[in-house]
Amino acid sequence: MTDEATDSTKRKPSRIQQKNRKRVLEAALDVFSQHGYRGATLDQIAEAAGLSKPNILYYFSGKEEIHVTLLNRLMETWLDPLAHLDPRGDPMAELLGYVRRKLEMSRLYPRESRLFANEILQGAPRMAPHLESGLKPLFDEKCALIQSWSDAGRIARVNPRHLIMSIWATSQHYADFEAQVRVLEPETDASWKAAGAHLETMFRKLLQP
Amino acid sequence: MTDEATDSTKRKPSRIQQKNRKRVLEAALDVFSQHGYRGATLDQIAEAAGLSKPNILYYFSGKEEIHVTLLNRLMETWLDPLAHLDPRGDPMAELLGYVRRKLEMSRLYPRESRLFANEILQGAPRMAPHLESGLKPLFDEKCALIQSWSDAGRIARVNPRHLIMSIWATSQHYADFEAQVRVLEPETDASWKAAGAHLETMFRKLLQP
DNA sequence: TCGTGAGTTTACCAAATGGTAAAAAAGCAA
DNA sequence: TTGCTTTTTTACCATTTGGTAAACTCACGA
Numbered sequence: 001m002t003d004e005a006t007d008s009t010k011r012k013p014s015r016i017q018q019k020n021r022k023r024v025l026e027a028a029l030d031v032f033s034q035h036g037y038r039g040a041t042l043d044q045i046a047e048a049a050g051l052s053k054p055n056i057l058y059y060f061s062g063k064e065e066i067h068v069t070l071l072n073r074l075m076e077t078w079l080d081p082l083a084h085l086d087p088r089g090d091p092m093a094e095l096l097g098y099v100r101r102k103l104e105m106s107r108l109y110p111r112e113s114r115l116f117a118n119e120i121l122q123g124a125p126r127m128a129p130h131l132e133s134g135l136k137p138l139f140d141e142k143c144a145l146i147q148s149w150s151d152a153g154r155i156a157r158v159n160p161r162h163l164i165m166s167i168w169a170t171s172q173h174y175a176d177f178e179a180q181v182r183v184l185e186p187e188t189d190a191s192w193k194a195a196g197a198h199l200e201t202m203f204r205k206l207l208q209p
Numbered sequence: 210m211t212d213e214a215t216d217s218t219k220r221k222p223s224r225i226q227q228k229n230r231k232r233v234l235e236a237a238l239d240v241f242s243q244h245g246y247r248g249a250t251l252d253q254i255a256e257a258a259g260l261s262k263p264n265i266l267y268y269f270s271g272k273e274e275i276h277v278t279l280l281n282r283l284m285e286t287w288l289d290p291l292a293h294l295d296p297r298g299d300p301m302a303e304l305l306g307y308v309r310r311k312l313e314m315s316r317l318y319p320r321e322s323r324l325f326a327n328e329i330l331q332g333a334p335r336m337a338p339h340l341e342s343g344l345k346p347l348f349d350e351k352c353a354l355i356q357s358w359s360d361a362g363r364i365a366r367v368n369p370r371h372l373i374m375s376i377w378a379t380s381q382h383y384a385d386f387e388a389q390v391r392v393l394e395p396e397t398d399a400s401w402k403a404a405g406a407h408l409e410t411m412f413r414k415l416l417q418p
Numbered sequence: 419t420c421g422t423g424a425g426t427t428t429a430c431c432a433a434a435t436g437g438t439a440a441a442a443a444a445g446c447a448a
Numbered sequence: 449t450t451g452c453t454t455t456t457t458t459a460c461c462a463t464t465t466g467g468t469a470a471a472c473t474c475a476c477g478a
Contacts, residue, residue, distance in 0.1 A: 016425075035331060038248030042466060055426055063466065117330055117385075121323055122244060124388040131392045139393050161394055162407035169382035170375050176326075177378075179333040183340045184348050185370055198371035205414045251436060264456055272436065426473070443456070
């Protein structure tokens with residue numbers, strides 16, 4: 001036993017471990033986000049990762065562990081924009097910046113968005129604890145912040161909870177319902193710009209004191 | 210062969226046929242909306258319907274036909290509020306009425322909302338044709354109507370396509386992401402009222418000329 | 419170069435799942 | 449009742465799927 005390990009319970013992951021675990025997770029993100037948990041198969045993930053199925057199970061104990069690992073890893077990234085709502089900043093600028101960043105996330109990381117959407121749609125069976133422990137505290141904190149801005153008259157009177165949910169809904173819509181958006185608005189590039197402008201207008205008008 | 214049938218290719222469905230097909234579709238709506246297409250099993254549907262699996266396959270040719278039948282039947286109901294946007298009505302009242310009806314649909318028919326959400330999330334593999342032929346024409350028509358209202362100065366200048374998508378996103382969010390909403394806002398009754406008030410305020414401010 | 423542990427493959431398996439065949443039962447008109 | 453159709457059940461089947469055992473290969477330090 002090398003005493004190089006800082007943690008007594010875990011061994012250091014080898015270079016090849018890191019690389020292959022990454023490959024599996026990348027492939028799994030593709031497959032899970034497209035088909036949902038039950039619709040995805042280990043064979044699909046294996047093929048996408050360029051590894052054999054038993055090889056994948058050498059790195060992860062099972063399908064569920066892959067899924068949970070993905071959800072946990074992405075949670076932080078996903079909450080990052082909300083966490084950056086700065087109490088010291090200008091309320092309107094902070095909130096519109098949040099809207100913009102959230103839309104940007106949908107544009108850059110649609111798979112991540114759909115992975116979460118799938119999970120929530122099915123009742124969050126594998127994520128309920130993380131919603132309670134990770135999302136809820138942050139959500140409550142930022143609701144209080146927005147409430148204080150509202151109370152101070154720095155933005156219009158607004159229900160913070162439903163404001164945040166509206167921001168989520170409108171921005172994530174473009175990733176989660178992409179198949180529908182594509183039918184109704186085929187010009188992809190222009191559509192993102194128009195969406196950004198629309199959301200900025202909408203939330204600016206809503207928040208103008 | 211009874212000459213009672215009006216259509217030469219189809220026989221009249223017996224009373225028991227109608228009843229049992231209905232039971233299957235009701236059960237399938239439960240199961241599909243909760244688990245998605247691939248996550249749902251015929252056994253689950255059979256148990257929910259109180260019928261045996263082969264019995265279900267006596268009424269429907271397979272899992273896919275049940276799913277497609279559901280989607281087709283629900284499409285009309287789902288588009289109904291949009292279809293009722295009245296060109297002769299007051300623009301603001303019409304649009305806010307649309308928002309209210311759409312939210313009401315989410316409250317009363319969350320399963321239907323989630324069924325569609327599941328289908329779209331996975332790329333609408335079984336509904337793409339219906340989006341083109343059913344949704345798109347109506348969408349384009351109503352976009353033109355809103356554009357004309359906007360041009361006439363009866364509502365603020367707004368991008369009709371993204372306005373409608375925002376209405377969809379915000380209202381359906383409460384059904385599709387119910388599992389998340391429930392964690393963040395446990396008081397269900399009050400939450401629907403607050404959601405309604407929030408959405409009315411938001412879209413009124415957006416549309417005020 | 420040789421041994422050892424990390425990594426990979428081959429060959430499986432048991433359960434789940436969509437679906438079928440055919441017999442049995444239930445309606446129902448005469 | 450008799451005979452016919454409609455409906456339901458029983459007993460299967462082939463495929464898919466998550467997962468395992470064990471043999472095998474490979475990298476690498478002594």
